[in-house]
Amino acid sequence: MERHFHEDLKELKQRLLRMGLLVEETVEKAIQALLKRDSILANQVVAGDKVINQLEIEIDEMGHSLIALGQPMAVDLRVVTSILKINTDLERMGDHAVNIAERSLIVMKEPVLKTHIHLPEMAQAALKMLKDALDAFVNGDVELARSVLKRDDEVDDYNDEIYQQIVELMQKDPSIVKTGMSLIIIGHNLERIADLANNIAEDVIYMKQGKEVRHHIETQQ
Amino acid sequence: MERHFHEDLKELKQRLLRMGLLVEETVEKAIQALLKRDSILANQVVAGDKVINQLEIEIDEMGHSLIALGQPMAVDLRVVTSILKINTDLERMGDHAVNIAERSLIVMKEPVLKTHIHLPEMAQAALKMLKDALDAFVNGDVELARSVLKRDDEVDDYNDEIYQQIVELMQKDPSIVKTGMSLIIIGHNLERIADLANNIAEDVIYMKQGKEVRHHIETQQ
Structure with a gap:
């Protein structure tokens, strides 16, 4: 029974990692679709959401049956519940990637803005947070997870500036209202992706140390 | 042990219900703040978020220790994990109420729009979904939960129309860009509140029937 549980837990971690890499790739594609005005890529992102949703359900069911059948205690239970939370967060990131792709399809139909907006820089920062949060999960790296938490403000600042x-x-120029609105909404979705990367980093810390960091961090700011 | 567990579970349900009522009240206040241009009310909503965050952590910790110590099986486990999910969703609704309150503070400083926007109607529809989802949870009413799921489209339609x-x-009139942007963002937050009410309704169905309804519903649309 004991050995069985740990084999299943390993498999569960593997699946979450696969889910993480897929979501990371999806977010990256959504941003590329926007920057390169690539409607094929944008449509791929929209269509790919079903796969992410299916993976989420599978991981969720596997995690819950692992709790029910394996009845894990202490550390093991913490690992499984963290995986379930990270799973939900990743699925939500997938939804935000779809939003970005859908908005980028609107932006493509309008003329290119003449002013440079710091959206590519913001996207890079958010994507790096996601990558590092996943690396922190894989390697149980609490220091890396903490560094993710520190970078959330940077993304928020970009978002405020862009807005x-x-x-x-x-x-000044109402003819750009449609593009402007879409870019603001894309910025908002990137900010939410960074928030969710933050959640994952918090879960990694909780998983390794059993300490609840949610909200306490916010209060300190 | 057995009796202990069910007493604790009853207490956990009570706390979640208290959390639900608090969030419902908070969303209602945020909307009232917007409609009545009441900055005191808006600031109350912003300040009250700490209480909701604290409640979320308490319920989360209680739920996890109930799983760890009580090691519930089948139905009981499903109830506890559903409570944990609903808890997260309620906390997120609280965040959306704060966003609405913050945006309403911006709207108050600008002149009143001359055109009627269907935001009050949208807010009522979203709020009713939340109320019914909580009632469905309290009474284990699967039919009511299903009726919540059906109303999500209505809120989405309002959101598209408002946008x-x-x-x-x-x-037509760039002088209203600030107000317009804020109203669009408020609409977006209401739409997210309706989505989260949807999640709660799905969890009620899962809790009562053990059937996973997430995403399947979306795919049918």
Whole structure:
């Protein structure tokens, strides 16, 4: 029974990792679709959401049956519940990638903005947070997880800056309202992806140390 | 042990219900703050988020220790894991209420829009979904839960309509860009609240019937 449980847990971790890599790739594709005005790529992201949703259900069911049948205690239980939370967060990131892809399809139909907006830089920062949160999970690296938490403010700052900048542009030139709105919504989705990467980093810390870091961090800011 | 577990589970349900009522009240206040241009109410919502966050952590910890110590099987395990999911969803709704309150503070500083936007109607529909999802949880009412799922499209339609309407208004009159942007973001937050009410309704169905309804519903649409 004991050995069985740990084999199943290993398999569960493997599946979560696969899910993580797929979501990472999806977010990256959504951003590339926007930057390269590539509608084929954007449509791939939208269509690919079903696979992510299916993977989420599988991992969720496997995790819950592992708790029910294996009845893990202490550390093992913490690992399984963390995996279930990370799973939910990854699925939500997938939804945000779809939102970005859908908005990028609108942006492509409109003329290119003449002003440079820091959206590519923001996207890179958010994507790096996701990559590092997943690496922290794979290697149980609490230090790396902590570094992810510190970078959330940077992404928030980008988002505020982009918002302000686009509002001003729209006020000056109402012909860009459609593009501007879509870019603001894309920024908002990137910010949510960074928040979810933050959640994953918090879960990695909880998983390794059994300490609840949610909200406490927020309160310190 | 057995009796102990069921007493603790009853207490856990009570706490979740308290959390649910608090979040419902918070969402209602955020909407009232917007409609009545009441900055005191808006600031109350923002300040009250700490209490919701604290409650979430308490319920989360209680639920996990109940799984670890009580080692529930089948139905009982399903109830506890559903409570944990609903807890997360409620906390997220609290965050959306804060977003609405913050945006309403911006809207209050700008002139009133001359065109009627269906935001109050959308807010009522989303709030009713939340109320019914909580009632379905309390009474284990699967039929009511199913009726919540059916109403998600209505809220999405309001959101699309509001978005289109405001984009047109902003294109015609750039002086309303700030208000328009904030109203669109409020609409987006209401839509997310309706999605989360949907999640709760799905969890109620899962809790009562052990059937996974997530994503399958989405695919049918």
